[in-house]
Amino acid sequence: MKKLIRLVYIALLVNLAPQTAFAIDSQNLPDVPDGIVSISTIDPVRLVGYTVGDIIEREVTLTIKAPYKLIETSLPITGYEKRYKGQVIGIELKSVSHTKKENKNSSTFNIKLAYQIFTNNVVAKNAALGPEYLNLINTKNSQDLVKYRIPSLDIAISPIAIFGQVKIENNMSPLRGPLLLSNVKENKALKISIGFLAISLLGLLYILGQHAWLPRMGGTFAKTYRALGKLPATHEGLKQAVSKVHASLNSSANMSVFSNNVTLFIAQKPNFAPMADEIKLFFSLSRQVYFEPNSAHQVGNNPQQWLKSFARRCRDCERGLTPETPNQASGK
Amino acid sequence: MSDRQLADWRNHALNLESEVNKVVVGQQTPIRLITTSIFARGHVLLEGDVGVGKTTLLRAFTRGIGGGYQRIEGTIDLMPNDLVYHTYLGEDGKPHVSAGPLLMSGENLSVFFFNEINRARPQVHSLLLRVMAERSLSAFNSEHYFPHMIVFADRNQVEKEETFEIPSAARDRFMMEIPIVVPNDDAIMEALVFDTKFHNVDALVNTVQADVLQFDQLNAFSGVVQSSVEASETLKKYALNLWKATKSPLDYGVKVSGVDMNRLVLSGASPRGMSMMLRAARVNAWLNERTAVLPEDIHAVFHSTVAHRLVFSPVYEMRRTEIAREMLAGIINAVAAP
Structure with a gap:
């Protein structure tokens, strides 16, 4: 039985021996040659306060050219307390994660580091995240081990409450911009006011406008309204005016509108109600103008003027606006 | 004739309409169209199912306008002479001849109703069409005239067995084809079934005021209406455009769902048809107290005066009623005035 226990003990020693032999202190290794590693970091915008x-996150992207390769076991360990000159500085690596992308000539590591602050002071004091050391190995020569230093990030730790009377200008960190x-x-x-003003101006131009440069502005009644103003004040002019308004009604309804289907027209185009x-x-x-000269109409003594104002109000309906009353339109 | 006389006749016409509307309920549009055809002196083809009140309608009109009313049923063995006379053995044992329905009322015949005309043979159609066109008949070595006669014929479009389709030339002699349909108003339908006054047709027709019009003055007065009611140049142009549109609807952008418009119309309305349409439109204008025809007057009679004159490709004949309705409505929507 004793023999057996001795054998097991020896076997354990033999198995553990290589691992302890490879335990290396990164800081004693030579630096990686220039040009092998390129780095980019995404640091927090705020460096004070x-x-x-508080938890501060950094993202480091390393591109390592072949034949060097990152020894992934050298990545920082969660929970490790950072020290400066042997003293615990009160900043701890809370989490670390990484992704890896291998190419033929290089490998890229995206390392996310999250540090948590466990210290405070009565006045602001400087501190740093990192540095972190990573080990690299030459894949063509396993004896060629080097280190790479991820530069530290300087931050300022602020007190929770101001201690005593402080002149803030004297106490401001140079890392912080002006307030x-x-x-x-x-x-x-x-911006809202300018937008509102612009919309109002457009609305005003839309109502008063004569030309088709906005949606619904070039409607058939808008054209007819413009055309009516150019017709002579004669019976022939009146006939043309009536004909143009007929054409506009037909065009709006997409069918011929007569006095016996006005209800249908208004049902299809409620804007004209x-x-x-x-x-x-x-x-x-x-x-009276086209079919029965003996009949009477009720549009007053100046039918062309009435037609013009009628066409204008129809134009308003066409644009989805509430038309002016006949009195408003004639300026009374 | 003065405006006052035109107004008096209009009052009589509207009174007649009102009287007929009392006994034939829910048929305002057909009644207005029949009034129009009476004053436009045009024959009428009635289209409708059995038992919808066509005979009652005509009897009520006949009572209102006076004159003789005769009726004959179209059957497959009906011969032309059956319209003119019939023979029988008298009490004296000798053969006798008496006047048939056409001759029975003589010149006073005002309404002749040919029930189910499409069941009669084409020979019978020929005789009737001559009588309709010329309002005269040669029989017993003499000429008989029916100057005041209007023919109302009825055809049932649903049943086709043992029928002879009326050719387009014959249809063209009728001024109007008027559909008579059962009213879809529940109150009217209920009254027609449960109101006992509608059960006895003779008593019902007798409630119509007699001789509201004088049938023997209608021809003369019709001429007066036609000459009194004007048609402007714009209206004439509009009517011509409507006519052209019946011939080539596609030129006016008229389409009918599910129909190849290039093949649909073999022949549009005839000149006689358009002339009858204008006659009817003038009467409609007069009934509405106008001195000139408006497009709306044409619309009021357009379908009834034109639909039966259209000649469609045989492949579309079975759907004639719905196609004609959609096409003519499309024409009204497509043609503008002015």
Whole structure:
């Protein structure tokens, strides 16, 4: 039995011996030759104002050219307490994770490091995240072991509360920029006001505009309204005006509109509902002008002027606006 | 004739309509169209199922306008002479001849109703069409005239067995084809079934005021209406465009769902048809107290005066009613005035 225990003990010693023999202190290794490793980091924007409990994250991307390769077991260990000149500085690596991408001539490591602050002071004090040392091995020569140093990041640890009376200008960290007043609110209000003004101006131009440069502006009644103003004040001019308004109604309805299908037209184009009575008046005028000269119309003594204002109100309906009343349109 | 007389006749016409509307309920549009055809002096083809009130409608009109009313049923063995006379053995044992339905009322015949015309043979159609066109008939070595007669013929479009389709030339003699359908108003339908006044047709027709119009003055007055109601140049142009559109609807952008428009129309409305349409439109304008025809007057009679004149490709004949309705509605929507 004693023999057996002795044999097991010897076997354990033999198995553990190589691992202890390879345990290497990174800082004693030579530096990696220049040009082998390139580094880029994503550091926190804020470098001051940290206090106990804060977690600061860094992201380091290393590209290592062949034949060197990262010994992944040399990556920093979670929970390791950082020291400076042998003293615990109160910053601990809380988590580390990495991804690896291998290419023919290089390998890329993306290492995410999260440090947690476990210290505080009555006044601001400097501290640093890192440095971290990584070991690299030459794959063509296993005896060629080198180290690479991930540079440290200087930060400032701030007190939780101000101790005594402090003149803030004297106490400001040079790492922190000047204090600025926030103008976000005012900027937002200004932008909203400018937008509102622009929309109002566009709306005004849309209502008063004569030319088709906005949606619905070039509608058939807009064109007819413009054309009516150019017609002579004669019976022939009146006939043309009535004909143009007929054409606009037909075009709007996408069918021929007559006095007996005005209801259908308004059902299809509810925008024109406020004009129902006036459309009937228009048909009484059309009847007199084109079909039955003996009949009477109720559009007043100046039918061409009435037609113009009728076309304008129809144009408003066409644009989805509420038309002016006949009195408003004539300026009374 | 003065405006006052035109107004008096209009009042009589509207009174007649109102009287007929009392006994034949829910048929305002057909009644207005029949009034129009009476004053436009045009023959009418009635289309509708059995038992919808066509005979009652005609009897009510006949009572209102006065004159004789005759009726004959179309059957496959009906011969032309059956319209003119019939023979029988008298009490004296000798053969006798008496006047048939066409001659029975003489010149006072005002309404002649040919029920189920499409069951009669083409020979019978020929005789009737001559009588319709010329309002005269040669029989017993003399010429008989029916100056006040309007023919109302009825055909059932659903049943096709043992029927002879009326050729397009014959259909063209009718001024209008008027559909008579059962009203879809529940109250009216209920009244027709449960109101006992509708059960006795004779008593019902007798409630119509008699002789509201004088049938023997209608021809003369019809001429007055036609000459009194104007048609402007714009209206004439509009009517011509409608006519052209019946011939080539595709030129006016008219389409009918599920129909090849290039093959649909073999022949549009005839000149006689368009002339009858304008006659009817003038009467409609007069009934609506207008002195000139408006497009709306044409719309009121367009379908009933044009639909039966259209000649479609045989492949579409079975769907004639719905295709004609959609095509003519499309034409009205497509053609503008002015």
